[in-house]
Amino acid sequence: MLRPNLTSSLHLCIISLAIFAGLIVSGDRFSTRVAAQGGLSDQQKRGKQIYVRGTSSSGKEILAYVGESSLEVPGSAMPCANCHALDGLGKPEGGVNPSNLTWEALTKPYKVTESGGRERGPYSERALDLAIARGLDPAGHKLLNVMPRYQMSPQDMSDLVAYLKRLGNDRDPGLTENSINIGMVLPSNAELSGLGQAVKAVMTAYCAEVNSHGGIYNRKLNLKFAQTGDTPAATAANVKRFVQDDQIFVMTGVFSAGADREVAALMNELELPSVGPFTLFPQVGHPLNREVFYLLSGMNEQARALVNFAVNHNADKKDGALVIYPETNTGKDLRQAVRDQCVSSGCGPTEEFSYSNATFDAAALAANLKQTGKKAVFFLGSGKEELALLAEADRLHWSPEVYGFAGSELLGAPSSFNQRVFMSFPTSPVDQTAEGIAEFRAFNGKYQLPSDHLAAQVSAFASAKILVEGLKKAGKDLSREKLIQALEGLYEYPTGLTPPVTYGPNRRIGAMGAYIVSIDLEKKQYVPVSGWIKIN
Amino acid sequence: MSILLLAGFLCIATPAPQANITTVLGQTKAPRKISRYVCPMHPKVVSTKPGRCPKCGMRLRLVEAPVKPSAPETSAMSARPEENSVVLKIPNAQVYDQDGRRISFYNDLIKGRVVAINFIFTTCTTICPPMTATFRRVQQELGARGSEARLISVSVDPATDTPERLRDFAAKFKAGPGWTFVTGDKIEIDSLLQAFGVAVADKNDHTPMILIGNDRDGFWSRAYGLSAPSTLVSAIEAATAHR
Numbered sequence: 001m002l003r004p005n006l007t008s009s010l011h012l013c014i015i016s017l018a019i020f021a022g023l024i025v026s027g028d029r030f031s032t033r034v035a036a037q038g039g040l041s042d043q044q045k046r047g048k049q050i051y052v053r054g055t056s057s058s059g060k061e062i063l064a065y066v067g068e069s070s071l072e073v074p075g076s077a078m079p080c081a082n083c084h085a086l087d088g089l090g091k092p093e094g095g096v097n098p099s100n101l102t103w104e105a106l107t108k109p110y111k112v113t114e115s116g117g118r119e120r121g122p123y124s125e126r127a128l129d130l131a132i133a134r135g136l137d138p139a140g141h142k143l144l145n146v147m148p149r150y151q152m153s154p155q156d157m158s159d160l161v162a163y164l165k166r167l168g169n170d171r172d173p174g175l176t177e178n179s180i181n182i183g184m185v186l187p188s189n190a191e192l193s194g195l196g197q198a199v200k201a202v203m204t205a206y207c208a209e210v211n212s213h214g215g216i217y218n219r220k221l222n223l224k225f226a227q228t229g230d231t232p233a234a235t236a237a238n239v240k241r242f243v244q245d246d247q248i249f250v251m252t253g254v255f256s257a258g259a260d261r262e263v264a265a266l267m268n269e270l271e272l273p274s275v276g277p278f279t280l281f282p283q284v285g286h287p288l289n290r291e292v293f294y295l296l297s298g299m300n301e302q303a304r305a306l307v308n309f310a311v312n313h314n315a316d317k318k319d320g321a322l323v324i325y326p327e328t329n330t331g332k333d334l335r336q337a338v339r340d341q342c343v344s345s346g347c348g349p350t351e352e353f354s355y356s357n358a359t360f361d362a363a364a365l366a367a368n369l370k371q372t373g374k375k376a377v378f379f380l381g382s383g384k385e386e387l388a389l390l391a392e393a394d395r396l397h398w399s400p401e402v403y404g405f406a407g408s409e410l411l412g413a414p415s416s417f418n419q420r421v422f423m424s425f426p427t428s429p430v431d432q433t434a435e436g437i438a439e440f441r442a443f444n445g446k447y448q449l450p451s452d453h454l455a456a457q458v459s460a461f462a463s464a465k466i467l468v469e470g471l472k473k474a475g476k477d478l479s480r481e482k483l484i485q486a487l488e489g490l491y492e493y494p495t496g497l498t499p500p501v502t503y504g505p506n507r508r509i510g511a512m513g514a515y516i517v518s519i520d521l522e523k524k525q526y527v528p529v530s531g532w533i534k535i536n
Numbered sequence: 537m538s539i540l541l542l543a544g545f546l547c548i549a550t551p552a553p554q555a556n557i558t559t560v561l562g563q564t565k566a567p568r569k570i571s572r573y574v575c576p577m578h579p580k581v582v583s584t585k586p587g588r589c590p591k592c593g594m595r596l597r598l599v600e601a602p603v604k605p606s607a608p609e610t611s612a613m614s615a616r617p618e619e620n621s622v623v624l625k626i627p628n629a630q631v632y633d634q635d636g637r638r639i640s641f642y643n644d645l646i647k648g649r650v651v652a653i654n655f656i657f658t659t660c661t662t663i664c665p666p667m668t669a670t671f672r673r674v675q676q677e678l679g680a681r682g683s684e685a686r687l688i689s690v691s692v693d694p695a696t697d698t699p700e701r702l703r704d705f706a707a708k709f710k711a712g713p714g715w716t717f718v719t720g721d722k723i724e725i726d727s728l729l730q731a732f733g734v735a736v737a738d739k740n741d742h743t744p745m746i747l748i749g750n751d752r753d754g755f756w757s758r759a760y761g762l763s764a765p766s767t768l769v770s771a772i773e774a775a776t777a778h779r
Contacts (some may be wrong), residue, residue: 066666066670067666067667067670067762067764068764068765069673069765069766071666071669071670071672071673071765073665073669073709075708077669077708078665078666078669081661082661082662082665083661083662091661091662091740092662093661093662093664093740093741093742094662094663094740094741094744095577095592095594095596095664095743096662096663096741097593097746100661115593129602146662146663148664148666158736165590207567257538258751286700287700287704308774381685386724403723430728504695504696504703505695505696506696506698
């Protein structure tokens, strides 16, 4: 009788121990989950920089040594995230299967068989140190040759290990289990306040609409607002403070007029995606700013479309174009766009005239230009200046085809330029499908949106649709990087109100092209003269 | 690892005798096409069914053998004995280099030269950085030995890899002159990848393989892309010295 009793009490003992251990384990799990809701500690943030970029915030060098011959490369060329991915699960390529680096996987309390048949026990902090610095696993086996040995300061190493404990378990700022913070920047300028209010109303209504259907994967869209400053630097500073204080996950409908470069650079620096900013100057030069997704072509892209149109429109393609531009940064950028496009579309060398806005002398300029005998003129200044030039050219009985940008002043051009003045538009009413119009009308009525600034409202509506589509495609396990990749995957996405939107690894303008329109000066109306002109 | 290296480093001999035999056989009996699946890195791993290589986990590649050899035109020719004279024809594809210059792949890069070719894409982050770092060291060592061998990196993702991206990638690994990064229209690049036997449906499955060739003699060999630089340098020197 004694023995069974002893056994059963032993059993009991083991069972209660197991329960106790289970409690500890689940308690531990619980605490990590709670931690995941909060942000990273400063040390973890430093570790994340090492993991993602291979650089140390202390400025100390991190070096990687690859292969048996210990090739030395900077850590930034081979950061951890390259192979092990941002979530730590690894990116298999060409037969190389990087190990799972999530803390759970690293510290499994039993023997684990890694790819390649290597058996190892759990990692400790000290063992990780050895793996990272010397390429050995806890069992003393050599790691795969492709895993570099890293040389970094002890502080950097402990920062990195601190981050590894949170890897795959840390969310980007502004994202929780049940909310996504979306930031907007509105114009502080009084002249634009009506426009800003209209756009704000559209975005607010759109988020309310999405939230009324349960949000996106049960996350409510939480819209927050900032304002532009008086100078580009002030705007950038405002936005930076806003993003950090209000924990913004993604931006949309950002007004950055005048500070386009600064704000786009800030998005890039903060790795903060921005969908559909309001700007005439998308920052799409090389190297690519991955974060900012534009809806429509800007001035530069429209200038390129004008060149493409002119080349096909003129019988004498090799005649070469005459380019007139104001001596401003914008003017010079546009001149460059026209020059490049002329080279790639084979319309011959450009002949260029510049003027300064202060001393614009239309009569003298027209006289000079007439001398060249060119039949096609690109005018890259304002509508007012273009009109003055057309009046002087008319006086000299010189009426070339003039390509420029939209300006209602041009409806008053001399009649000798009837259907000889061309301008570009980044979108046209033909893009608006019946479904698109019906959807927008119903939405507009339901939320009683303002009746003015319709073009801006349409842009905001399209941007909001694109953002929501991207958030849906990125999936429940959302991150800024996944959102960027999801947006890059959009191909001919129909907003219903704009040309279809396509992004890609090298493309950040959704509707990359323009329509060309000329003016019937007798009836005083615009006449479409082209279909959608794509830009390569 | 050493097995990997050995297997990957098997040289490919000139195919003349086998080619003749195949042709003779072909006159009496049409060559029967047998589908085999071979590991790109371990030629000894042969299976009759698709699957993965037990040694390295790579997807096995379909090889139809024997293949009737065709006469080389402007191309180098090579075959590995154990694959019954598979012929590589290098097309003169119209491609772009990292400076955006339009070049003819065979005429400008291969013809009459000793070259080592690897296959990369700039958004490949697991194997391309170590492969490229290895190539960089190979270039330095070749330079120190006065070798005239050239290096070529062909993008397997031409839709993404613009010349600008390749230029940035080259700069990141400090590629010197004499190392050409190649991209272009997908159709042109695909013709190259097909010719080299490295075409894959998913770019992430692309092979860490280096082709080392001496066009003067039509001598080609393969090496594992993550081999030690010294191994690759000796392979390139062997190709240079080959007669």
